[in-house]
Amino acid sequence: MLVKDCMTRHPVVVSPDLSAAEAERIMVENHIRHLPVVEDGKRLIGLITRERLRLKAEDIGSYDVWEITRNLARLKVRSVMIPLKQVWTVTPNRSIERTASLMTEHKIGCLPVVEEGNVVVGIVTQVDLLESFQIMLGLPAKGVRVTVRMSDQPGEFAKLMRVMAEQKWGVMGIGSFPDRRHEGFYFAVLKLVGADEAAVATVLNDIPGQEVVDIRTVV
């Protein structure tokens, strides 16, 4: 899955000359937390987050009430946005795992998706990524979710697949992760459709060298 498969296309964008208060209102009304700032031709020049619009005590400490209001009313998006050179972006063809690692590495919640010339074509947020991982593991469909432990030797997974083919079970989602306690072992998580929980348990446990560690029917 690539970014272009999970991003939100045509995101809400704002122009740099919009007042900060208006930008805040747009975010609240549309239930979003990030606004790419674009100039003509949808070229990205910055990003606004809700955090960015929050008033900081040290900034307003020296003002009286009237000054705060006046300054806030005059505040433009351009002066509060994160400028382009500090904004991380991705292209539509990046893989979602690289995108996810970019986000965790820099602790950021959203990435504008841009094409050449920094033209904004979409936005991808943590929520989008979490949703794609759900789909990759086959969450939306009803079926049997089974976790099998196997060694990391070549041919192990093929054994499993062969059995599945014989039984004519369909695979809705698939994923794997290393066993932390046993070096050289892996867990494979499969979501099967058209299968019966008990039958899956018996058939898969019969495969030599593999073990069903968890099985459940998910609706």
Added chain:
Amino acid sequence: MTQPSAPILKVENLAVAYKVRGGEIEAVQNVSFDIHRGDSHGIVGESGCGKSTVAWAIVNFLGANGYVKRGSIKFLGQDLVGKSPEELRRLRGDQIAMVFQDPMQALNPSMRLGDQMKEVLTVHRGISESEAEDRCVDMLQRVYMPDAANVMRRYPHQISGGQQQRVVIAMALLNNPALLIMDEPTTALDVTVEAAVLDLIAELRREFDTAIMYITHNLGVVARVCSQVGVMYAGEMVERASVERIFAQPQHPYTQGLIRCIPTLGEDKASSALYPIPGRVPPPNARPAGCIYAPRCDYAQQRCRDERPALRLLADGVQVRCHFTEEIDPGQWTPPEEVEEMVETVNGQADAATPASTNNGKPILELHDLRKYYPVTGGSLRDVLGLGEKRFVKAVEGATFSVPKGSTLGIVGESGCGKSTLIKTIIGLEDSTSGQARFMSFDITEGLSERNMALIKELQMVFQNPDSTMNPSYTVGQQIGRPMVRFGTVPRSQVRDEVIKLLQSMRLGANYYDRLPRQLSGGEKQRVGIARALASRPDLILCDEPVSALDVSVQAAILNLLLDVQREQNTTMLFIAHDLSVVRFFSDNVAVMYLGQIMEIGPADAIYRPPYHPYTEALLSAVPIPDPTVKQKQIRLEGSVPSAVDPPSGCRFHTRCPRRKLLPDDGAICTRETPPWQEAGDGHRIFCHLPLETLASFDPVVESLATH
């Protein structure tokens, strides 16, 4: 992927008013809808109900005297109403694109297509010339434009209408807009081209996640491309629901009426009837105080006349503007008496008289191998000097058929296939090149000037556009009376009475006698056109697309009227239409034409069932069916109709025939030899090399038709 919380476009309680002399008119009132990413929202309604005004309000095309009076239009979370033009330009900028009905209006005829397309990118985005070129070619390929790189160097007039519309769509998508407004984008196109464009729209919507606002009057098109539908009537949104719901359980009486107005493919005049909606759409300055639809509604009660209903949200997500929608059961609906009566008589007559009138009836019109060629003069010196080879546009080639008295022959085919030329040759506006044509016992191969009065009187015509066939300075009475005086069918002193009688039979009152054409609505004009054709009491009426310029509710009334006329006077009719459902409904026999050649002819129900000609099959699969649950086979013809100056050798359809491969050698015989006429029984003839058994083995295009 995530269902975004905010729609791309949200219109709330929109009211658009035009300032006119002596006040202002609210063309649109209380319209609310929203469109999400990747959604396609249909807006349907009759003409003049404010569909386009809504679209114009969104892009601020309202003109100098129009303005948004109330309500809000939120595009990507920001309100478009009350912003300065500069702010609007930036906000809409390249995020909203529009596609209109006539592609030629959106293309500059004096610029090469490539330059026009590149402009979009170089101006809006500052992309370099060469990169813009690459992107344009890429986009043209996405809309399945054959030979994209070459098309870039052509001028708009050098490509066909369907291709022009593709260029416009490609141009609209170049900037990757968030919202695409399409205002009747396929209305001007042939069914086969329309089908391809509709497929394209559905595909692009999925690929680009663009929100589409689709304005149309054609319910069949809505069923094919839209996910949500809003029905508009007289400037108000009266119902809004998912496309399946609208067709399966229409809630508002107007929606129910609209659906009863249209013939579905497979219905014929013997087994079903069309129920026009009585009355007409009130003009914006004379809308009733209560429910806007009350004067035409069968269920109207006192409350409807007093109190305007609000758009209510029903339990299952359907929005409807009606006080009594829960109490209305469309299954209990009974047609108004006159229509009912007519259906019964038509049915009764059909049972008793069909075999006699369609098969054994004496032919009133007989054509044998009729041809009409137009000479073409080339531009070269040889041609000018008369040395070059003589070339012809073969507009009609070998037309052979006979029409029994009192029956209707429908003629269908794409534009440019020679339907109108055939009719013009019969009525005498053109003389024929060769072949025989007899009407009763007269020879009608000569042009009009060679014919005598008695013959001219017996052949009359109803035209597509009543506007352009009526003298705007003559009153209705004069227009209808003229043929009576001219042919001397009625003594001068009785003309007025006779005209009024005719008007009454057209369901127009005597008060129409002194009106001028501009005081009539489109449907009324067409009624006058029919009355004029009937004035000389002809035996044969030629109808050239008589209903295609009319709204569906009016169309139903006109079709009923024509049926009525035929029943009373036993008139014979030739009926041209591009809408296959209408032809099927109206005709006893149908002829399918392609490039001047009749490809298939036979009784109406035989044409719509296998065995059929591969071209008929493709036409049938292209018809938009107003029912989203019907499964239709997808057969799309490639390329466009070849030139009639130099038609393909052998079978004229072989260049586009999808079934040719069924013959040995990939259908080599089709390119060499003219196909034989194959008799499928009951006067059903097919012009094809494929053996009848093969043709009969095709699956029906539309599943529901198989059961008929």
